[in-house]
Amino acid sequence: MSPTPITVAYGDGIGPEIMTATLHILQAAGAQLAPEVIEIGEQVYLRGNSAGIEPAAWESLRRTRVFLKAPITTPQGGGYKSLNVTTRKALGLFANIRPCVAYAPFVETRHPNMDVVIIRENEEDLYAGIEHRQTDEVYQCLKLITRPGCEKIIRYAFDFARQHSRKKVSCFVKDNIMKFTDGLFHKVFNEVGVDYPDIEQETWIVDIGAAKLADTPEAFDVIVLPNLYGDILSDVAAQIAGSVGMAGSANIGDQCAMFEAIHGSAPRRAGQDIANPSGLLHGAIQMLTHIGQHEVAERIHNAWLRTLEEGIHTYDIYSAAHSREKVGTQAFAKAVIARL
Amino acid sequence: MSPTPITVAYGDGIGPEIMTATLHILQAAGAQLAPEVIEIGEQVYLRGNSAGIEPAAWESLRRTRVFLKAPITTPQGGGYKSLNVTTRKALGLFANIRPCVAYAPFVETRHPNMDVVIIRENEEDLYAGIEHRQTDEVYQCLKLITRPGCEKIIRYAFDFARQHSRKKVSCFVKDNIMKFTDGLFHKVFNEVGVDYPDIEQETWIVDIGAAKLADTPEAFDVIVLPNLYGDILSDVAAQIAGSVGMAGSANIGDQCAMFEAIHGSAPRRAGQDIANPSGLLHGAIQMLTHIGQHEVAERIHNAWLRTLEEGIHTYDIYSAAHSREKVGTQAFAKAVIARL
Numbered sequence: 001m002s003p004t005p006i007t008v009a010y011g012d013g014i015g016p017e018i019m020t021a022t023l024h025i026l027q028a029a030g031a032q033l034a035p036e037v038i039e040i041g042e043q044v045y046l047r048g049n050s051a052g053i054e055p056a057a058w059e060s061l062r063r064t065r066v067f068l069k070a071p072i073t074t075p076q077g078g079g080y081k082s083l084n085v086t087t088r089k090a091l092g093l094f095a096n097i098r099p100c101v102a103y104a105p106f107v108e109t110r111h112p113n114m115d116v117v118i119i120r121e122n123e124e125d126l127y128a129g130i131e132h133r134q135t136d137e138v139y140q141c142l143k144l145i146t147r148p149g150c151e152k153i154i155r156y157a158f159d160f161a162r163q164h165s166r167k168k169v170s171c172f173v174k175d176n177i178m179k180f181t182d183g184l185f186h187k188v189f190n191e192v193g194v195d196y197p198d199i200e201q202e203t204w205i206v207d208i209g210a211a212k213l214a215d216t217p218e219a220f221d222v223i224v225l226p227n228l229y230g231d232i233l234s235d236v237a238a239q240i241a242g243s244v245g246m247a248g249s250a251n252i253g254d255q256c257a258m259f260e261a262i263h264g265s266a267p268r269r270a271g272q273d274i275a276n277p278s279g280l281l282h283g284a285i286q287m288l289t290h291i292g293q294h295e296v297a298e299r300i301h302n303a304w305l306r307t308l309e310e311g312i313h314t315y316d317i318y319s320a321a322h323s324r325e326k327v328g329t330q331a332f333a334k335a336v337i338a339r340l
Numbered sequence: 341m342s343p344t345p346i347t348v349a350y351g352d353g354i355g356p357e358i359m360t361a362t363l364h365i366l367q368a369a370g371a372q373l374a375p376e377v378i379e380i381g382e383q384v385y386l387r388g389n390s391a392g393i394e395p396a397a398w399e400s401l402r403r404t405r406v407f408l409k410a411p412i413t414t415p416q417g418g419g420y421k422s423l424n425v426t427t428r429k430a431l432g433l434f435a436n437i438r439p440c441v442a443y444a445p446f447v448e449t450r451h452p453n454m455d456v457v458i459i460r461e462n463e464e465d466l467y468a469g470i471e472h473r474q475t476d477e478v479y480q481c482l483k484l485i486t487r488p489g490c491e492k493i494i495r496y497a498f499d500f501a502r503q504h505s506r507k508k509v510s511c512f513v514k515d516n517i518m519k520f521t522d523g524l525f526h527k528v529f530n531e532v533g534v535d536y537p538d539i540e541q542e543t544w545i546v547d548i549g550a551a552k553l554a555d556t557p558e559a560f561d562v563i564v565l566p567n568l569y570g571d572i573l574s575d576v577a578a579q580i581a582g583s584v585g586m587a588g589s590a591n592i593g594d595q596c597a598m599f600e601a602i603h604g605s606a607p608r609r610a611g612q613d614i615a616n617p618s619g620l621l622h623g624a625i626q627m628l629t630h631i632g633q634h635e636v637a638e639r640i641h642n643a644w645l646r647t648l649e650e651g652i653h654t655y656d657i658y659s660a661a662h663s664r665e666k667v668g669t670q671a672f673a674k675a676v677i678a679r680l
């Protein structure tokens with residue numbers, strides 16, 4: 001098998017550490033990859049490029065169409081746009097898939113039976129980036145919801161559920177208030193749902209749905225929802241499953257795909273070799289599946305699971321009752337490699 | 341003491357049942373109230389009044405300036421506006437105070453030490469109600485944040501913290517994406533915070549803040565945040581404290597105030613005498629404090645607490661381990677009255 005070209009960005013904060021750890025594991029497991037490294041994020045912003053990315057990097061992305069990305073820091077203030085969002089939009093990555101799974105009894109969680117996949121719309125909503133200052137005292141941001149956008153993500157969610165033998169898709173909206181925008185999402189959910197009579201379907205008002213998710217995540221299977229709700233509730237779901245440090249995310253478009261951890265660059269934890277590389281590793285496992293390297297993906301997942309099961313834990317999931325050894329980022333990667 | 345005139349609406353769904361229970365308790369406890377009952381909500385909508393409220397009801401509200409309101413149902417579809425939001429905006433109720441408290445060990449919760457007060461901005465944000473259909477495929481909703489709106493709610497939160505001897509105020513925003521609107525909220529939080537050096541202050545990005553809240557609510561004290569985040573996260577907080585059925589809410593303006601349960605009208609549970617009246621009762625207790633009837637407020641709270649402690653629970657908080665008797669709405673009220 002000839003190696004698949006992928007684009008890799010080491011990111012900011014804890015990014016370089018977790019990317020190094022992840023790439024070690026991929027290599028040791030025999031993933032057939034030809035990484036092209038691009039520089040994006042803080043260093044590029046600070047050179048005065050407010051997009052945080054240069055033309056050569058876009059060329060690499062358009063060529064490989066597969067992007068493994070570590071977290072990026074957006075400088076505070078000024079006109080800096082989030083590069084995460086720019087990338088998702090520029091590459092048309094309309095679906096953000098975030099599995100939030102408990103690994104009980106190996107990792108402490110109050111929700112041992114949790115296994116939720118959050119499918120977040122990834123281009124529209126308040127993330128459309130249309131914001132302006134009307135006067136010094138009045139600021140506005142436009143929430144944008146389109147019918148094609150709704151159809152695409154909702155169909156994706158139902159297809160995903162079928163392919164992964166999942167029984168139910170839940171839709172979260174606030175259409176008692178936003179009757180047009182969230183109302184459209186809800187309406188399209190009902191319309192598209194007709195094509196999937198084999199899959200149970202339900203809609204929750206996002207406030208009470210969020211409460212149910214935080215309290216009884218076992219009640220959910222696949223959840224499809226607009227961008228901002230998905231942002232907030234995937235962090236909630238990942239954290240109560242064990243740690244935001246463990247969840248990976250696939251950003252899927254018609255042409256390209258990007259894989260990442262769901263968490264941020266945690267600048268205060270940078271350079272200390274303490275971060276959990278599992279989130280990015282899960283993104284990488286999703287990537288391997290995406291490019292057809294199923295066997296390696298499974299091998300890595302199993303070795304990772306054995307590492308957890310044997311109580312070799314980074315600080316974020318360490319607990320006296322559940323862990324045997326507290327390890328740093330690179331030691332965790334070595335432990336996974338030893339179990340491949 | 342001459343009775344304080346208040347306006348009362350029995351609402352829809354479970355509303356009439358929990359209002360009846362609540363008013364019985366208030367009366368038995370010796371609250372000095374002269375209730376004026378108004379009809380609002382579903383019946384009024386269905387008579388063709390899309391506002392769900394008639395002029396005489398507004399007159400009562402403007403006269404008494406104190407409103408005890410049961411949950412209301414907004415009919416699905418059509419041009420019906422949420423009356424909850426109309427009332428908050430028409431009466432200028434800019435602050436929504438939602439205490440979310442655990443009552444361990446009497447009520448089951450995974451977060452026995454939780455005691456969070458959510459102070460939600462109540463007039464702006466996506467609730468401004470500016471929404472339109474651009475084409476058949478494109479819908480928009482305007483998120484509106486103003487400097488005076490931010491200043492008012494944030495100052496309210498800090499003053500509340502001081503008055504209630506609370507140590508910390510946390511601000512939740514998504515200003516890495518919404519740099520203007522949420523950026524303004526964050527900026528004003530920092531500016532106003534300067535006047536409260538005695539109170540600890542912190543800001544969270546709403547996604548990771550929500551994750552922390554769902555996982556470790558003990559880490560928070562007072563939280564101030566824009567309208568929609570407050571809507572979602574107060575349901576989360578109330579539910580993980582024990583039940584959304586237990587939390588009350590005070591909607592405070594310069595002239596008027598409205599008190600309610602944080603939950604909805606639960607039409608599917610209506611007419612069965614099973615709903616927990618505690619949320620509305622807590623709203624009523626906040627109301628008694630607001631109008632200066634502190635002693636009665638405390639008496640009711642203590643009797644309510646004793647009822648819980650003795651394991652007399654409605655279905656939503658019933659558990660074999662923590663409860664002695666499962667009771668209906670009116671029986672719960674009688675049990676509280678017996679302990680006054």
Ligand SMILES: CC(C)[C@H](C(=O)O)[C@@H](O)C(=O)O
Nearest residue numbers: 082084085231262516517547
């Ligand atoms: C960093 C931020 C722009 C991003 C988002 O809001 O989407 C992150 O929170 C995420 O969930 O991937």
Ligand SMILES: CC(C)[C@H](C(=O)O)[C@@H](O)C(=O)O
Nearest residue numbers: 176177207422424425571602
């Ligand atoms: C019923 C609904 C309009 C309302 C809101 O969104 O504010 C409710 O959820 C609440 O939190 O009081």
